[in-house]
Amino acid sequence: MRGLDTSIRVVHMKIEIQEMTHNKGRIVFLDADPSIVNAIRRTMISDVPKMAIEKIEYHLGAIMDEGGKEFESVSPLFDEMIAHRLGLLPVPTDLDVFVFRSKCVCNGEGCPNCTIMYSLNKKGPCTVYSGDLEPLGDAKFKIKDDLVPIVKLNENQAILAYATAELSTGKDHAKYSPVCGVGHRYSAKISIDSAKCDHDARCIAVCPKDVFSKEGKKIVVAHPERCNLCMACVESCELNCVKVQEDPQRIVFRYETDGSLSAKDLLMRSLKILEEKFTGFSEQISALQE
């Protein structure tokens, strides 16, 4: 350990929550290091578990309806492709209830603690939607977005299948990643040198995010939080009066969930997982030092 700086740097960071809806979050970290924010991002992507459909059993051969009419178990898409599309659907997940199938008390056989079963039964001509997946048991496990087209069926075509959802993490497959569009960047520091400005408003016209506005003749920075640091205003201003800088003290972190977890639950769970990891790591280090 010689030559290695093992001193712990205490970071007094503050958090400002700007938006927290069911599936979207926008948080500003003040006085934090990008590596800390990135750790949360990576944990959200690959370590927070969620349920997704993993196994599908198709009924093959003739399918009869109540009137005795016979349908063929075929569809325009291959069964594998339908299975893939079903796997990508957001399955509502309660992380306090579900456990990993391999670590469940049922020894991986499948029980209500580790799996959700769905049935899919539809006869053509029609479009099969995600809402047609019926959970066997509690109706609260119905797929979050019920209008996703799965496959289209023609005359005399039908689908009868049973699907099993289980818990896993994004490391295993991207369908188990509860987050989408997650990223962080520095906040923008924008200033206008009004002494040099000729009030031509080129920067207002060129800004894609409507950051600037006009107050009388003067151009003001009305919405600095919208700026995505594209620098179009700096390039448009021939007098060099607009200045856009990154502010390392303010890191904007944005994420969206796919609907299986709420944005708040996802954030809390990712922090909990990070904490567990660091605790385990420091225990291992202290075991080494002994």
Next chain:
Amino acid sequence: MIIPVRCFTCGKVIGGVYEEFLRRVQMGEKPNEVMDALGIDRYCCRRIFLTHVELVDEIAPYG
């Protein structure tokens, strides 16, 4: 073929709003405004809507 369930790039579930998008565009609304209203904000998801060709109906008879 058929609209992807998720965006290839960011993983947002986009399949569920595609039919509404199509209906509204066919009614004469501008595609960019419909996508804004449906919450399809990023350009990765938008390109999937704009460039999608629905071919599943032409393949269906050969299933």
